[in-house]
Structure formats: C-alpha cells, structure tokens
Amino acid sequence: MVVGLGNPGPRYAGNRHNVGAMVVERMAADSGVALRAHKARAAAAEIRLGTLPGELPGPKVVLAVPSTYMNESGGPVSALMKFFKIPAERLVVIHDELDIDFGAVRLKFGGGEGGHNGLRSISKSIGTKDYLRVRLGIGRPPGRMDVSDFVLKDFSATERRELDFLIPSGAEAVELLVHRGLDDAQNLVHAR
Template structure:
C-alpha cells in the first residue's frame, strides 16, 4: 500500500505553539491524537509518526501515512520535508502540506494541488527543496490582519479569545479534509470540504 506524507507547518517551541502560523502543526497533532500514536524525533529534522489515516468502509484502516512537523523554523521547512520524502520513498503527488492561509477567511478550508506560495515562507522552502510546486495543500484560513497590522506580525500572534473556541471545530474539520484527500482524491474532497 502506498504511503502518504502529511506535513503540518509551524515554528518549533512553546513560544510559537498557539500562533496562527502553527495551525498546520495543530492539525497534525489532531491526526496523531486520533490514531493514538506519538510524534517522535526523526533524523530528517522533524517529529514524525507512522499512522493509518481514518477508516474505510467496513471498518478497514485507512491508507498508511507518515505525519510530521518539521523541527526547524518555518522558512527552513523544505529540508526536513525533502528528507522525509526520500526516507519513506514518498513521491510529490502523495505529499500533503497543511498550512495557514491569510487569503482565506478564518475557519474556512480550501484544498488544492500546486500553485503559488502567496508569500508563505514554509511553502516557498518546500518548493525550493523538493523542486516542485505540484503537491497537495490543505489551506487553513486565518483571515487578514486587522487595520494596518503587518501580516508577518499577525501570523506570529496567538489566536484571539474569540477565535480559540472555533479551533475545537476547525482542527477536526481540517484533519477530516486530510483524510478525505487520501480516501477519495482531490476533486471529490473539494466537493465535500468546500461546500461546508
């Protein structure tokens, strides 16, 4: 059975753990929690776990996946991602990157393959290190910063007190989106997730 690689982007350490920029890592934590596994240090400079993604009809365990969070800062995510792809022999078409997206309203989800990086340093690093933009993305909306706040400052702030309760729904929904991608493919998953 072919293995998938699911990367949740974020910055390492407790200082950044609740930041909007770390929502991708939070989604991977949700997938790991569902599976009962634990992320462990991997030589590719990431924390990773081998899991089954969801359950197929008849209670059959879902496809094999490696879920991981780079241990590097966001702008150096590409090295660990390329290392994991090489180690687990995962091609770009089975790479899913979960990341925060300024251009999507908070708590909305969008799925796509390829495209630009929209100024996202984590995506830019992954594209540079893997040599392709043609990987799947689960884009988790965090909305635009208020007023004239610098987007770079906004993404490094924790979710607001009004946003935090929504995370209880957003993170499971984003984890569902990852499972949908591997179970039914991009187009069918988009039809389900984008309709919400």
C-alpha cells in the same frame, strides 16, 4: 505524507502560523500515536488513516511536523520524502492561509505560495510546486498590522474557541483527500 507547518517551541505553539502543526498533532493524538523525533529534523509517526469499507484499516500515512523554523521547512520535508520514498504528488501540506476567511478550509494542488515562507521553502527543496495543500483560513490582519506580526501572534480568545471546529475540519479534509482524491474532497469540503 501529511506535513503540518509551524514554528518550533512553546513560544510559537499558539500562533496562527502553527495551525498546520496543530492539525497534525491532533491527527496523531486521535490515532493514539506520538510524533517522535526523526533524524530528518522533524517529528514523525506512521499511522493508518481512518477505516475502509468492511472496517479495514485505512491507508498508511506518515504524519510529520518539521522541527525547524517555518522558512526552513523544506529541508526536513525533502529528507522525509526520501526516507519514506514519498513522491511529490503524494505530499499533503497543511498550512495557515491569509487569503481565506478565518475558519474556512480549502484544498488545492500546486500553484503559487502566496508569500508563505514555509511553502516557498518546500517548493524549492523538493523542486516542484506540484503537491497537495490543505489551506486553513486565518483571515487578514486588522488595520495596518504587519502580516508577519499577525501570523506570529496567538489566536484571539474568540478564535481559540473556533479552533475546536477548524482543527477537526482540517483533519477531516486530509482524510477525505487521502481516501477520495482531490476532486471529490474539494466538492465536499468547499461546499461547507
């Protein structure tokens, strides 16, 4: 299951904090499916991710975006995992990351939440920090700007132009992760 984190509604749609949701929405659109409301308080869709050798359809993946606020993401993620029978080690969470330069993509398994309320909520709700993460760099706030103000602001005009590269890079990282596993995907993604 691939979950993109963000906050619901048009007020937050262009925020830095919503870049994870933007990637999942792009993956759904590229697959020709619409994310639909699910009883787990999320929008979700099942897709086949990419193609395998011999032009066979790729593995089944559930795409999801919680419809709750970021700090309540865990409830919907936990409910979706139960509904679709997804173990924690097959959960991929896509999220914004302050500690990575803007535009960079990094992959990891487990570890701390780095103050990210969406990750903290998920870890608490599913009872483990051991799940895959696709970390999309948004950089640090300028000067003395408060972190929460920074993540809840829309991307700058310059950053918006770069989103045309960051969002597809995030989607490609997910596909590599699902198809090739963490080690191979890290070697390919982190080398860029």
